[in-house]
């Protein structure tokens with residue numbers, strides 16, 4: 001599709017260049033022929049003495065035809081060169097113009113393919129379970145309850161995924177309204193969002209965040225910190241501790257989430273903020289649930305708030321995620 005777009009755009013560029021070149025050539029030919037004809041109208045003294053008017057008219061006609069043929073040939077060659085050079089330049093320009101569109105198109109296609117894949121997995125699981133149950137003539141009530149529970153789990157996964165996808169789609173359009181907000185308040189809200197999951201998993205969270213004011217959208221940053229805390233709990237073993245802290249340096253403030261969990265391989269670290277990226281261990285062993293969208297959303301949110309997000313990690317030792325934001329004063 002993109003190749004035909006390049007071809008089309010090249011043709012438009014060439015058509016525009018040729019229109020200019022041909023107009024210029026026609027105008028030049030008209031002016032030159034006129035000038036030549038005027039210049040040869042009055043015979044020079046040499047002809048007045050040597051030739052009669054009829055001979056001079058023949059001579060004038062011959063000269064005019066010859067000069068106009070020469071000019072025509074020169075203009076044909078000129079336009080042929082413009083056509084060749086124009087096609088080459090037009091092609092380069094068309095490729096350059098369409099390159100960002102091509103890249104955005106590739107990202108979009110990859111995103112759609114990944115999203116479809118993630119949607120298909122729970123749907124296929126549900127479909128298979130239901131089909132098997134329907135074929136079973138002796139399905140007990142207990143088995144039916146188990147099937148419904150399993151289906152509910154898959155449906156919850158689908159809902160989480162659609163919520164995440166919606167969150168990403170909305171982020172592309174939002175205009176963030178920022179104000180002075182306290183990191184302490186943000187930390188408490190984010191903590192409240194994950195406390196239940198953390199206590200179920202027996203992971204404790206220590207919060208030492210103090211009242212540092214940043215310029216951001218409170219709801220946004222609460223979402224981002226919640227994602228980091230949720231991951232810290234998800235990727236930590238039972239009984240371990242997560243530390244939530246903050247510090248201020250100059251016009252920047254940081255909120256830090258540190259865990260002692262499974263950590264991230266250094267080869268995987270550069271990719272964790274990509275949409276749908278999940279480390280091999282989280283994906284293949286299917287130990288930890290997720291879609292690989294959390295960190296992409298957190299990064300988007302933080303960048304919309306003029307901040308940055310950074311990850312440091314050692315495999316088997318734990319990870320530290322830092323959100324940097326501008327202070328409000």
Ligand code: ADP
Nearest residue numbers: 231232235272278279282290291292293294295
């Ligand atoms: P998800 O957790 O749903 O897979 P994320 O975008 O939140 O997606 O994270 C992407 C990947 O980064 C995860 O699959 C995991 O491998 C890795 N990751 C994120 N946070 C942590 C963490 N605190 N400890 C270890 N690995 C992490």
